[in-house]
Amino acid sequence: MTQPHWPAERLWEQLSPLAPTISVEVVARTGSTNTDLLERARRGDTAPCLLVAEHQTAGRGRQGRGWQSAPGDSLTLSLGRPYAPREWSGLSLAVGVAVAEALHEQVKLKWPNDLWLVDDHGNGRKLGGILIETLALPSGAPDRYAVIGIGLNVGQPASPDDGRNRTAALCELDGQLTAPTALARLALPLWQALQAFEIDGFGPFVQRYAARDLLCGRAVHTTQVDVPDGIAAGVDPHGALLVHTAAGIRRIESGEVSVRPC
Structure with a gap:
């Protein structure tokens, strides 16, 4: 298998003007990128970090559901940073908006944290999901350490999802779209969305979410x-x-x- 070329240095160059202390790391294999960043924060390392895993063996989604990934077929990443929005409500929706807009017009959002691929007839299949976890910082700091985890199917569609629908994959939108190129598209818009949400909350994202809303009217x-x-x-x-x-x-x-x- 051809080894993927990850744009870590280019992403650091894009992100560092907005987050001077950020690191961009790619690992070949880990259990969970979310867990890794949370464990670092517990040990006192709360610097911003974009952590990507080529193969994640113990990924998870909402309510403890597992997230299976295989090298080359998935993009699994977590972005960790100290975070202090005025209101946390709607954060996963704002993240979803940023990711969907960065990827393709056919990527829609299913409340509260799923990304779906929808065809011209309105039929959709799950493409990926978002998992946000937070950790209180020491010394009574007002902010928390937030970890935004994103998992996306990139390669061939996986096994049946929930017994009814097959999952979708980004390769159906563009056969040249790989995990590294998807990462290159979404990393900067994701950070910018987090900055905007921290200042103004979800309100400014409402109309953008509506344009991607999978459920509205159903x-x-x-x-x-x-x-x-x-x-x-x-x-x-x-x-x-x-x-x-x-x-x-x-x-x-x-x-x-x-x-x-x-």
């Missing part, structure tokens, strides 16, 4: 007891999912809610 079923079924009606300025039900518009805020097109 019948959905949720696991939230008081909102079992309804029609997705977009998101509010705090990133909550709006669902039109027989009782009116309801807001869903919890990251543990599962929302799927009926």
Whole structure:
């Protein structure tokens, strides 16, 4: 197999004017890039870092679900940094907007943290996901150490997802798109989105999210007891999912809610 050429130095040149102490690292194999950065922060190393793994053996998604990856078929990365937004609500949605816009117009967002590839007929399959984890910093600092993990299928579509849909891959959009080229597209927009969110929150991202919203206008079923079924009606300025039900518009805020097109 041809070894991928990772644009680590070029990405550092792009990011360092915005984050002078940032490091860009690529490792051949690790358990989880999110776990690695969180463990560093616990030991006191809280400098900004973009960590990429060619092969991640113990990746995870929301609610502890595993994320399987193979060398060349996936892009798995984590961006860690001290972070102090005025409000955390909607952060995963803002990250999703930055990633989707950087990749392709057919990449859409499924609330709260999934990226889907949607064809011209509106049919979609999961392309990847976002996992954000935070850690309190010592000495009562107002900010936290935030780790933004992103996993994307790049190579051949994987095994059936959730027993119903096959996953998608970036190679379906562009046969020349590799993990390194996808990383080169999204790293700087991701950092810029984090900067903007830290200052202004999710509000300025609402319209951009709406342009990528996979669920809006679709019948959905949720696991939230008081909102079992309804029609997705977009998101509010705090990133909550709006669902039109027989009782009116309801807001869903919890990251543990599962929302799927009926």
